Amino acid sequence: MPLSDKQVKTMEQKREKILQQAIILFAQQGYESTTIAKVAKASGVSFGSVFTYFENKDQLFYHAVTEPLETKYRTTLLDFDPEAEDILAEIKSMIDKHIRTFIEMHTYLQLVVQVIGQHTKFPEPFKILDDFSLEFILKLQQIIRNGQKSGVLEESDEDLTATAYMGFLLGIRLTFTDYAVSRIWEQLKIPAFQLLYPKR
Amino acid sequence: MPLSDKQVKTMEQKREKILQQAIILFAQQGYESTTIAKVAKASGVSFGSVFTYFENKDQLFYHAVTEPLETKYRTTLLDFDPEAEDILAEIKSMIDKHIRTFIEMHTYLQLVVQVIGQHTKFPEPFKILDDFSLEFILKLQQIIRNGQKSGVLEESDEDLTATAYMGFLLGIRLTFTDYAVSRIWEQLKIPAFQLLYPKR
Amino acid sequence: MPLSDKQVKTMEQKREKILQQAIILFAQQGYESTTIAKVAKASGVSFGSVFTYFENKDQLFYHAVTEPLETKYRTTLLDFDPEAEDILAEIKSMIDKHIRTFIEMHTYLQLVVQVIGQHTKFPEPFKILDDFSLEFILKLQQIIRNGQKSGVLEESDEDLTATAYMGFLLGIRLTFTDYAVSRIWEQLKIPAFQLLYPKR
Amino acid sequence: MPLSDKQVKTMEQKREKILQQAIILFAQQGYESTTIAKVAKASGVSFGSVFTYFENKDQLFYHAVTEPLETKYRTTLLDFDPEAEDILAEIKSMIDKHIRTFIEMHTYLQLVVQVIGQHTKFPEPFKILDDFSLEFILKLQQIIRNGQKSGVLEESDEDLTATAYMGFLLGIRLTFTDYAVSRIWEQLKIPAFQLLYPKR
DNA sequence: AATGAATGAGGCTTCATTCAT
DNA sequence: GATGAATGAAGCCTCATTCAT
Numbered sequence: 140m141p142l143s144d145k146q147v148k149t150m151e152q153k154r155e156k157i158l159q160q161a162i163i164l165f166a167q168q169g170y171e172s173t174t175i176a177k178v179a180k181a182s183g184v185s186f187g188s189v190f191t192y193f194e195n196k197d198q199l200f201y202h203a204v205t206e207p208l209e210t211k212y213r214t215t216l217l218d219f220d221p222e223a224e225d226i227l228a229e230i231k232s233m234i235d236k237h238i239r240t241f242i243e244m245h246t247y248l249q250l251v252v253q254v255i256g257q258h259t260k261f262p263e264p265f266k267i268l269d270d271f272s273l274e275f276i277l278k279l280q281q282i283i284r285n286g287q288k289s290g291v292l293e294e295s296d297e298d299l300t301a302t303a304y305m306g307f308l309l310g311i312r313l314t315f316t317d318y319a320v321s322r323i324w325e326q327l328k329i330p331a332f333q334l335l336y337p338k339r
Numbered sequence: 340m341p342l343s344d345k346q347v348k349t350m351e352q353k354r355e356k357i358l359q360q361a362i363i364l365f366a367q368q369g370y371e372s373t374t375i376a377k378v379a380k381a382s383g384v385s386f387g388s389v390f391t392y393f394e395n396k397d398q399l400f401y402h403a404v405t406e407p408l409e410t411k412y413r414t415t416l417l418d419f420d421p422e423a424e425d426i427l428a429e430i431k432s433m434i435d436k437h438i439r440t441f442i443e444m445h446t447y448l449q450l451v452v453q454v455i456g457q458h459t460k461f462p463e464p465f466k467i468l469d470d471f472s473l474e475f476i477l478k479l480q481q482i483i484r485n486g487q488k489s490g491v492l493e494e495s496d497e498d499l500t501a502t503a504y505m506g507f508l509l510g511i512r513l514t515f516t517d518y519a520v521s522r523i524w525e526q527l528k529i530p531a532f533q534l535l536y537p538k539r
Numbered sequence: 540m541p542l543s544d545k546q547v548k549t550m551e552q553k554r555e556k557i558l559q560q561a562i563i564l565f566a567q568q569g570y571e572s573t574t575i576a577k578v579a580k581a582s583g584v585s586f587g588s589v590f591t592y593f594e595n596k597d598q599l600f601y602h603a604v605t606e607p608l609e610t611k612y613r614t615t616l617l618d619f620d621p622e623a624e625d626i627l628a629e630i631k632s633m634i635d636k637h638i639r640t641f642i643e644m645h646t647y648l649q650l651v652v653q654v655i656g657q658h659t660k661f662p663e664p665f666k667i668l669d670d671f672s673l674e675f676i677l678k679l680q681q682i683i684r685n686g687q688k689s690g691v692l693e694e695s696d697e698d699l700t701a702t703a704y705m706g707f708l709l710g711i712r713l714t715f716t717d718y719a720v721s722r723i724w725e726q727l728k729i730p731a732f733q734l735l736y737p738k739r
Numbered sequence: 740m741p742l743s744d745k746q747v748k749t750m751e752q753k754r755e756k757i758l759q760q761a762i763i764l765f766a767q768q769g770y771e772s773t774t775i776a777k778v779a780k781a782s783g784v785s786f787g788s789v790f791t792y793f794e795n796k797d798q799l800f801y802h803a804v805t806e807p808l809e810t811k812y813r814t815t816l817l818d819f820d821p822e823a824e825d826i827l828a829e830i831k832s833m834i835d836k837h838i839r840t841f842i843e844m845h846t847y848l849q850l851v852v853q854v855i856g857q858h859t860k861f862p863e864p865f866k867i868l869d870d871f872s873l874e875f876i877l878k879l880q881q882i883i884r885n886g887q888k889s890g891v892l893e894e895s896d897e898d899l900t901a902t903a904y905m906g907f908l909l910g911i912r913l914t915f916t917d918y919a920v921s922r923i924w925e926q927l928k929i930p931a932f933q934l935l936y937p938k939r
Numbered sequence: 940a941a942t943g944a945a946t947g948a949g950g951c952t953t954c955a956t957t958c959a960t
Numbered sequence: 961g962a963t964g965a966a967t968g969a970a971g972c973c974t975c976a977t978t979c980a981t
Binding site for chain 1: 942950953954
């Protein structure tokens, strides 16, 4: 007797709730300090139920790191067209989206930074992040190259520039507090654009 | 019976060795995964000796975070003169020093990022870092302002620019691998300079 | 609504399947290492179904230990006639049957040995086994006594001899591997017979 | 500063105490039902101390199975000389020793039987036992062969006879209770001897 | 000061049992 | 009757800290 649709839905919601709380806790308290008991309490499920949805703590962490990227951020961050007609408008729209997204990603980025910083401890999730960053940089290089070709951007080493741009996004989000960033996020577009060497 | 000079020196070296290894381990494996036993083994001292030199694990972490800043990085990072005669040369020299230092700080920065990301878990060391970053930014703002006054830099919000510059330094070091960075660090001066809006 | 014959039969088969797999798992992995989930999987029934047929794990174990004895081995092992006319032929036939049965009982005997060895942990199944062994020994004593009376066996303490014989059957099955035993089981009749002090 | 002799001695005694209690508990309650907490309590040490002396539960079990064999039983059980002058006396003395030892081994044998019965669960300790049993049987074969040569024993397949003899020792100890065995152990020499086909 | 054994609290994980569907 | 999600008790193990030597 298979589970009813209603049951399946409830379970999906439960899994989602657990994952959301796990992301927050892992981000704020780190891998070890986040106990399964805390996750269970925060999600309003019993201790044992966490293991119904995730094989073990390692897997929970893995999904906490990879699922937001796959289901949300990957699409948004790669949502720009290096071949756009109006390349300047595309670049500005891209920057706007990137800044906005990185600001929204705050909690998630703390997770990302842990994985990157201690990548020997977290090889599997690190691989996912590393692969994505490569993909991201490659697409950035394309739009930069096209910006240069069409005379919108000055000449520069596109690899260096793309990496600098990505580093800036990451660094800025780690430097600013939530409060500070909310006041000035609109302005952050300016140095981000500047990093791409806009023609004047 | 007072300790002889030789004894004092040996003890100081022992303490230093423990601290060095603790920094590496805390940076690479995180606070919880770094056990006292691991630190002792890596430093070549006995388990109990760690407690002779550091009250407890918390204190060891605190010193691992604060001492390198106080004894090494603070001086180097603040070693520029906003009132220099040749302000352009001073800025370029500053950037050179900053890039070089941030690259060397790799391991230490992983520690810093942990503290910042999980600052509720580490309030005391966080305060030290936070205070320094404020001081750093304020001094950056001064040199930027003077650069603008003397016509070397274009006009920009100096608070925003200083923070962007610092975020860039941090982000770049988290983005690049050791290998990648060693090949191109010279070039990183270019986008760093660009972030300050140099006049052309 | 009473169950149809077909339904009853299906259920009986299901119960039997569960019990068979439980016997194997309990025998090979022990009581604690045998989980209900493993039994369910091995029997091809759902997890919950195990509890439909057996009240709890304890009961499942109890039935795994007692049912094979009651339904199979008791009859076979006691199937000899101390009052037989040709007592020598009866003894030889008995030994043949015993050896053959003990060899076939391999898996089940591992269960038996667990219960005997840890009888404080398993008092109820132990009682069943203990009662049977008493009954077995008593009947062995009878045939031994009659063998002695009719001059087929030499004089010996029949209690001691019966117990030695039973111990031999058990010990031999624990000592030999399946492979070894299959090659030589025919020969095992010789020392078994010897233990009864045959007249030459 | 190394540990003093006194400390070392205390530690050795502690280890021994833990091992003794572990043997008893493993034998009577089985591997899984024997918890580290029970062992600690029975040995009068703290929970954590068990791990000071044994890496983990598996290792504790391994040593519980192998050490008594190596330090006590191996020597005693192999202490007979197949080349003895008076081979009959040697055989009788051997049987006496074996019966006596197997009776004393009661608790330990329950451990042995667990390992043999569930050898897939305990491959390492099983190997040790298996190797010993091979060695034991080989030496038994020698003395049997010499007994036959010198006309003390009737002809028989020495491999079969040796194995039957060993199986008997094991089985008898599993069949009899402590009480029963204490009353009759002297008599058990008789069927054991009989198993070797003594000449009359 | 140096050493490392002793302690037990706390975390992950397993699993029998319950129960809603 | 059949199914499998939910629950939490219990076990193994780690590790910071203490303390005797």
